[in-house]
Amino acid sequence: MQHPTQSVKIKQAIQTSDFEQAIVLADKGISQSDNGAIEFLYLKAVAQRLSKRNQQAIHTLDQLIERKPDYGRAFQEQGYCFKTLGQSEKAASGFYKATRFNPALLASWQQIQQHYQSTGNTIALAIASEQIAFLQKLQRPVLGAMDLMYEGQLHKAEQVCRQFLLKNKHDCEAMMLLAEIGIKLKVYHDAEFLLESCVELYPQEPRAAHAYQSLLLKLGKYAQALSFIESRAPEDMHDRKLKLAHASALSGVGKLEQATSIYLKVLNENDDQPQVWLSLGHVYKSAGQLDKAIEAYKKAAHYQPDFGDAYWSLANTKTYTFDDTAIAKMNAAVKSVSASLDDRIHLYFALGKAYEDGNNIASAFACYKKGNTLKSKTLDFDIKRVEGAMENQKAACTTALFSRATGCPAPDPIFIVGLPRAGSTLLEQILASHSQIDGTMELHDILGIASRVSGQKLSYPHNLSELSDEQCCQLGELYIQQTKAYRQGAPFFIDKMPNNFIHIGLIKRILPHAKIIDARRDPFACCFSGYKQLFADGQEFTYSLDSIGRYYNSYLSLMDHWHNVLPGQILTVQHEDVLDDLPGQVKRMLDYLDLPFESACLAYHETKRAIKTPSSEQVRQPIFQRGRHQYKPFIPYLDPLFEALGKAPETP
Template identity: 30%
Template sequence: MTLSPDQQLAEAARMLRCHEHQLAIPLCQQVLQLQPDNINAWRMLFELYRLTGNYQLLAQCSLQAIQRLPEFPAAIQAACMALRQLQQHQQAIKLLQDAIKQYPAWAELQLQLGLLYKETGDFSAALAAFNQAIALAPSLHEAYWLRADMLKQPTAAEISQLRQQLTRPELTDDARAQLHYALARALEFQHNYAASFAELTAGAAAKRRSLHYDHAAELAEHRRSSAPFGQQRFATACNSDVTPIFICGLPRSGSTLAEHILSSHPAVRAGDELFDLAQATRDVLSNAQQQQPFPLWAASMSDEQWHQLGQRYLERTRHLHSNGYFTDKMPLNYKAIGIIAKALPQAKIIHCQRHPMDTLFSCYKQLFADGIAFSYDLTELAEIYQAHQTLMQQWQQLLPGRIYQLRYERLIRQQQAETARLLAFIGLDWAESCLTFHQNPRAVYTVSSTQVRQPLFSSSLGFWQHYQPQLAGLATLLAEDIRQYQQQLPPR
């Protein structure tokens, strides 16, 4: 029985709801062959490519849709997203500039343009675009947060505008969080730390209300992450022309800085925060019909399946292989170090660490995407830090010599020596460009995009002490962790 286009779309929508994304894609493609102007089919195809992380095909099909339907806003947004993920920022900027000429009152285009400028280091253009977005749509609350770290000298009018927006009763929790965090950043720039912390507390509470987070399940996942690997044998090398460099650790521990330094080396491409390890794992487990939760299935994986997982990951990251080395800076990959070591024996693993109080307070005052849900409660942050430390000790015992411990403070105080040690661990020759990493023109996607455009600075060391009264409870919870960490630091 042949399905009509409407029936094919309905079946694709059902598959989308059931997370059968790969099966839904050809149905949308078949509809578009018969009905190339079917907007619903295009929209669904965009979403399916996004969910499967296939940004190359998302870019191709969205640009094709723009050619056919020039006044199709969803295609413009999809193309911009795909080009951004493919690190083709200049093409995305040109696309948005052309769209803004066509839709000058569309504030979201200015928002996306500002984000692209920010990621490429053009902060004056980024700030102008965010301000224009706010002028067009004062209720576009994301723009206030995205510009917050660039408003080094916030005016009374800008602070008043934030406070005025916060009085609106119809605000969602997400919008309220963005405004509170933006106001907290502005007050911090004014050295009004007590008022800033009050805004952080309100913002964190609003963000947490918008999330579904099971803290006990997260801690349990930390506890079991290394368990299936206790009896595993790990290869130490394999024949490969490409070396992935996994940079992991808790958020705000210096991983973006490490990636920016390494990607300033001529042999290294930056991959930023890649989802390809998780997707490659899902692909292999799906083929093997594995149903056990992460990472209990690892105990029953065959050598051939581990090889397939590694090869699938390399296939998905092929666009990053041109220089021989590439980085994967997904911070929470520290829970998957056993998987990395089994599937990719040639991989280099870097674990970034920073003073516990600086790390956790920096997490607390950062508005993340939804994947870092533990960062909006100080007690939960302390418990995650301790679970993370225990897990890393287990990985060090299972994989001696395989994990480089990169301490943020050592890098700040001994930049050249620590950079040389890092490059030697990876197997790279010295490159002077790694010391001038702030001149690296690559796009930086993470919340550290403004910081890594500067030479190393020490003002962030101990910054949490400005909030010492408010953070006394956290410091008490972490007293032993702080003592141990400080013992491992070089003398000043």
């Protein structure tokens, strides 16, 4: 593990211009580090540049960027090196990339401001000048905390921000920044409270309002977001950002026609808006209008040829097939020096799907691997932490915890849990075809309540035993109240957030009569399907074959625990059994839910409803078997997965 005094010694050597000593100490730190040596590589590059060894510094920075491709300060250093070498375009590119990954780097903004002045790029110059003015107005500790946040040092950033707020209570910028840090740390309840307070204290600050409504949308609190947006002054509704947020909220609550209307009006003002075309495509896809969705995604790619998300959205329909021309365009875009890291990640996943459809398995896996590797380097994910969290659930949630039924007595919720890509969307579509069940979406409310409970003196989940009957009842009622906006009036409704399997203990404490269905799939098919899926948010364990295999095993172990402490209260439904015997599994699920059989559940693909998951088009078709063994051609590449799972597929 990196020793904190080592970096201090290197910085001291740099400050006293003892660059040789700094480089020696940095090399020692790199050799001893077990966490990527990011800071040591950065300090080594700084020492090399300051000692006029720019080419060596560039080589060190290449190593650093290979390990952490979103490290803003590395690109800033790159910019300085190229500037010294007289390579102005490469320097400008370095400074520009630095601002993309770390918008708090004032020096990089000032450098590209000079570049835009010399090249006459007035639009880019105005953007840079505006950001410079904003950063220069910030109090120094706030700017420092912002810089730390963008470089991934979230806990340090939080500490600096909180210390500043102790002396400058209710400072708007510091409150918004602390909320942003909270979002990155996934402490959503605290972030929401901060932004809500900010809006109340500074009603004329549009950035606070925008941040608040953006968080509500991120958390899936679409009804609350819609109410907040529509409460804004009428003159504000002419603002483009607010219009788009309004459309997103409307889409979230199922008002797809109204959302579509807003997007089309915005595009009517200016066709060249790739992000809006993308959002419109998502609405069309949710509504089952696949042809329109595909055309919208193509428009997005037309206006921005390296727009990775547009190509990935086409791939993510699961039914679209790329032609040779599109594959050539994607290959050109992913190799372009101007392509952003995010675009490259999306393009690699889209290319993987394109090559897989063409049965070019070697190229498909190479692209999936590149996409996953790049994505994983942008994440602070440690599978050991997740495994520990699941072990904590087992330790805290014993049989004694559920010895009596506490909480809200409402029987309304049906939770479908499991791993992503395990067939949960199919189960939801089947059950939502029943007249007494509303389908909703992947609701964030249980995760939000878990975050709220985490703030207690005893850490979650160990504090579940400390919750009083009244508290359990209040939390259950809060869940029922928050989810009303997503229901259409049926007595029961589905919450299809897969990750809720971790929180079954919390669910059963606050909603003892809730039903829970565990959607389970063959481990090889499930894990590989997750590996080749680029998720919009979360599911960070899927970007490594080793991590996804270990996660699957931890999931199985935790589900075994829930079955032991909650006997008979959870129904496991195997995806392959649904494919083989749809009527039998439908009857089994409805019997578990104490509901009468309805034939509409067998004709689930005819049910018209908004579906927001990647499987939306697949569940609008009758049962098919072609996805069952999609992993088999990739078996030669999946050894890390098999090792993590502790087993491999049987060979014929």
